[in-house]
Amino acid sequence: MADLLTLSARIIDSGVADEPVNRVTQELSELAEGIALVESFSHVVVIDTDDGLVCFDTSGSLTGAAVVESIRRWRSGPFRSLVYTHGHVDHVGGSGAFLADARTAGRPDPEVIGHENVAVRMDRYDRTNGYNSIINARQFGGVRGNLGIGGTSRFLPADALRPSVEVGARTTLHVGGLHLDLRHARGETDDHLWAWLPEQRALCTGDFLIWNFPNAGNPQKVQRYPLEWARALRDMAALDAELLLPAHGLPIAGVDRIRGVLDDVATALERLVADVLEAMNAGETLDAIVHSVRVDPDLLAKPYLRPLYDEPEFVVRNVWRLYGGWYDGDPSHLKPAPAAAFAAELAGLAGGPGALAVRARELAEAGDLRLACQLVELAVQAAPADAGAHAARAEIYGVRRKQESSLMAKGIYGWAQRQSLEASGATGEDLARERATDPDRSGLRPRRPGT
Numbered sequence: 001m002a003d004l005l006t007l008s009a010r011i012i013d014s015g016v017a018d019e020p021v022n023r024v025t026q027e028l029s030e031l032a033e034g035i036a037l038v039e040s041f042s043h044v045v046v047i048d049t050d051d052g053l054v055c056f057d058t059s060g061s062l063t064g065a066a067v068v069e070s071i072r073r074w075r076s077g078p079f080r081s082l083v084y085t086h087g088h089v090d091h092v093g094g095s096g097a098f099l100a101d102a103r104t105a106g107r108p109d110p111e112v113i114g115h116e117n118v119a120v121r122m123d124r125y126d127r128t129n130g131y132n133s134i135i136n137a138r139q140f141g142g143v144r145g146n147l148g149i150g151g152t153s154r155f156l157p158a159d160a161l162r163p164s165v166e167v168g169a170r171t172t173l174h175v176g177g178l179h180l181d182l183r184h185a186r187g188e189t190d191d192h193l194w195a196w197l198p199e200q201r202a203l204c205t206g207d208f209l210i211w212n213f214p215n216a217g218n219p220q221k222v223q224r225y226p227l228e229w230a231r232a233l234r235d236m237a238a239l240d241a242e243l244l245l246p247a248h249g250l251p252i253a254g255v256d257r258i259r260g261v262l263d264d265v266a267t268a269l270e271r272l273v274a275d276v277l278e279a280m281n282a283g284e285t286l287d288a289i290v291h292s293v294r295v296d297p298d299l300l301a302k303p304y305l306r307p308l309y310d311e312p313e314f315v316v317r318n319v320w321r322l323y324g325g326w327y328d329g330d331p332s333h334l335k336p337a338p339a340a341a342f343a344a345e346l347a348g349l350a351g352g353p354g355a356l357a358v359r360a361r362e363l364a365e366a367g368d369l370r371l372a373c374q375l376v377e378l379a380v381q382a383a384p385a386d387a388g389a390h391a392a393r394a395e396i397y398g399v400r401r402k403q404e405s406s407l408m409a410k411g412i413y414g415w416a417q418r419q420s421l422e423a424s425g426a427t428g429e430d431l432a433r434e435r436a437t438d439p440d441r442s443g444l445r446p447r448r449p450g451t
Helices: 004-014 064-074 095-104 117-127 129-140 226-237 255-281 286-290 312-324 339-350 353-366 369-382 387-403 407-423 428-436
Strands: 028-032 035-038 044-049 052-056 079-083 111-115 165-167 170-175 178-184 193-197 202-206 243-246
Touching (some): 004 028, 004 255, 028 243, 064 095, 111 117, 129 407, 243 255, 255 312, 286 312, 339 369, 387 407
Parallel strands (some): 052 079, 079 111
Antiparallel strands (some): 035 044, 170 178, 178 193, 193 202
């Protein structure tokens, strides 16, 4: 059993993350009397009460059973309540395993507590099953191993439990002597709850803290709310908690340490939003803002704010979308020609799609991967059956994938690379070999117990 609190204290206090901070071991660690955390994707926080076990989140469909097994090695009591911090599938998808445990033992089904918008989210997942399956495969396609976020034709598993107890802005519950102060705030989602446990001086933060730059800009998902996210972090910091239990990353102990981490993350979000809004109010276009607004590099260097999952550039776009809609300020983008027609016209002017691909390779070799990707994309759009254009596209996106830090960018570029490798006639061995050349730096890669 890892000493997670000692590990997190050393990393935070030193500012050096020389060990993984987002571990997916399925191991349980007891952090205080009657409080444990199972490191999974996402984690499950377990509290032993007089009336059974209260669990925050259930991990994903492919890891839920392993989580339950770890909990059962620690405690044998019934699962009294499952509290969803929010409705993402890596938090609710494992609930079927908890239900199966209860029914196998002949015990009552656990009550499921969640914000009133969780059911709305689940309905949306059912309506967009195919789309969500595609974008999740694209987002996590470059991560080796099984994160427990898929594996069936359904994005939301059929046995995922819906809340039986829905809560609103703030609710106080008493379960087996445990006092739960549940508070709703919009952040990564619109259905997010965080919890304050006053007797334990503990916070269950869900995804408000993930030991990466906040997931407030995911380019493939619905709207996020960075300023409200920051306000929630400020509310948490004001409680002077002694123990912080996140859904991703390491737990944290110590009032000053917890307050400092929450303040840093809130500050990063607040400053970014303020800078984007200042530029919007001055009449800048989205393009100008994306290429000018930056987060303080000293903040990004902190071990719990590194842009290894989401990244500030994507959050800038999400702030624009929240306050300004989808029009980016470029009138040619309001009602453009089809992308293929535009690409064909430029290819004709350049001397054909081959010329675009050649120039894209030259730019990539010179280090201008942004422009190289734009040109090689035009080449393929102009000639979608051209194996040579696809070979250049695969090469350039492969280089870019390896140079990106965030999992989201790596996933999208890796997806594009694999598309063009297949279109250019690459074999399955070629695809596997190319993927193996890119070590995962996100901290989200599953690790064997003890590693």
